[in-house]
Amino acid sequence: MSKRARSMRSAVAGAAALTTLVGLVTVVPAPGRAVAEAVFPFVLESAAAQPATGTPMPASGKHAALVRNTSAATTTVEGSGRVVLGAIASNCEGWPTLRVTVDGTVRGDVRIEHTSQYGAHVVGTPVGPGRHTVRISLLNDYMTSATCDRNAFLASAEMEYPLSAAFGTAVLFPPSRIAALKERVAAETAPTFTAWNALRAVADANLTREPAVPSAWMVPWAYGPDAAKGAEMVAKLRDQANAAYRLALAYRMSGDERYAVASARQITTWIRGVQSYSTAEDSSLAFAVNFPLMIVAADLLRPSTAFPAATQQEFGAYLRTRAFAMSTISHENNWGNWGLLLEVAAAAYLGDRMKFDQAATRWKYFVANQIAADGQMPRELNRPGDPQGYRGVWYTSFALHPQTLAAEIMRVNGLDLFYYRSPNGRTLRLAYERLVGWVHDPATYPYPAETGYAYHVGHWELLNLRWPNAKADTVLGWRRPVKDDSGSVGMTFTHGGLL
Incomplete structure (x- = not known):
């Protein structure tokens, strides 16, 4: 079955998957209890924000479903080193591969092989300290049936070494x-x-x-x-x-x-x-x-x-x-x-x-x-x-x-x-x-x-x-x-x- 031939995909049902999306997760509070909104960190292309199904639960309560070769998620993070992704996947005659681009330069690819634990997937070559634009895209979309559909679900992206106000204040004794x-x-x-x-x-x-x-x-x-x-x-x-x-x-x-x-x-x-x-x-x-x-x-x-x-x-x-x-x-x-x-x-x-x-x-x-x-x-x-x-x-x-x-x-x-x-x-x-x-x-x-x-x-x-x-x-x-x-x-x- 061709994905283009389908009118609906379970991975993006009910979402505007072909438009750029900036998501906000609204938590419905219990009566008499106020709950603040948690910001969904990604800008999406040909993708959708869905309720997270893996662990640990991301702060926003959602992950980005990357379901096509045109699917991508972009975020801005501070720090240095390599990019660390939290992601799960569905297997269809193979696992999905994600490509990580930092500030416009491709830094590396990673195959996601877990279905329930987002984990910490360290990707690519290190970058210097600063504020970086990170784009994660799906490379090898594949589907044969409704039950065999290769997708990736992205919960988080951060730098290996986040910036710290403590850095450089002392060698051993602040x-x-x-x-x-x-x-x-x-x-x-x-x-x-x-x-x-x-x-x-x-x-x-x-x-x-x-x-x-x-x-x-x-x-x-x-x-x-x-x-x-x-x-x-x-x-x-x-x-x-x-x-x-x-x-x-x-x-x-x-x-x-x-x-x-x-x-x-x-x-x-x-x-x-x-x-x-x-x-x-x-x-x-x-x-x-x-x-x-x-x-x-x-x-x-x-x-x-x-x-x-x-x-x-x-x-x-x-x-x-x-x-x-x-x-x-x-x-x-x-x-x-x-x-x-x-x-x-x-x-x-x-x-x-x-x-x-x-x-x-x-x-x-x-x-x-x-x-x-x-x-x-x-x-x-x-x-x-x-x-x-x-x-x-x-x-x-x-x-x-x-x-x-x-x-x-x-x-x-x-x-x-x-x-x-x-x-x-x-x-x-x-x-x-x-x-x-x-x-x-x-x-x-x-x-x-x-x-x-x-x-x-x-x-x-x-x-x-x-x-x-x-x-x-x-x-x-x-x-x-x-x-x-x-x-x-x-x-x-x-x-x-x-x-």
Whole structure:
């Protein structure tokens, strides 16, 4: 049966399907109860607005029935990244394919294969931040009978990363968090108060610390013949970044400019003193692991006269020309997680939405591709030279640590991925809870295990508040205040007991 030969189609019965339509859904209120109208978001061509039949129910209560190759729905959305569609379909010797056009440019096609769950269909290539016109059209209309009719039903269209007023306000510590920490210290609230005293004592000792940087950055392999030389080089950046960070936190907590002056000295000496950067052997990884705290420190110093606008711009230029070039984000194992942390911290400092969105996309990729169905992280358990997982617990910690810190930076900037579930069902929580069990009770680790290591647990201060775990409580009780993990100095102070 030809669709053109039909006088009526069930998909658009009673609708003016061949005209452009802007719909408003009017909800009939119960007696004595007023209900506001919800706006139907699409302008339609050769299509109709119908009562929604899928789940979750769209706010308007309707979806757009796209039933011809001339059918299209257009809407305006704000944000960046890729387009995400909520849609269901009817199958007739195949599923319908939708084409997504953004601001006049075709971005990609997607096949809709669900009949009841609208879902989240991510389509095409990313676009930059802004207000975008999105058009969704049906490509492969087909019908053989009244019971075999290939259609698509569109409930929503939005950008992958909606714009957020929070973006760019801070890297890790917005003013509201600094205020909350001050309140907890003033009230001597545990564990914040004890951890603050520990951090401040080290910051006081660092007030007179004289920074000393290498002229050339090159870090030999950690397990190679020059491992001692590599450890010495790593310590130069780690100790300087950690000092800058502690001092910057002490400045924001106390308002004492002495801390700001000392912190700024650590930062500027590094970015001006190192003349060349190698990416050979462990050079890139060591930079990605240890430099992010320098970025957080620089952000904390923005209100201080010790870190004026010209110095802030100098630091921003350094991030663009040096830091991004040292990123390891393209790697598939823990190297990639640390590169992710470096890039998202730099993007937040710079207010670079495109870089930020790229990091967020990579964060989702790592959740889907690094974490197994049982929560293990195979790339950290079966490493080259360690096929039996001898150091697997340590390396699992080493990967989840930056993945968690990156999520917190994104949350501060308006994008909360802590509860993200990948299309294959993977979550950050899944890996966290597997790791907690191993650290709490090493006998549960299914491989030969190295002992005597203080695993990275600073990120547990973030995760255990979301997913309380008695085993994690026990481990944190042993370790608090957590202060010895790469990239997480003072985590008990900044995040212990405070979401």
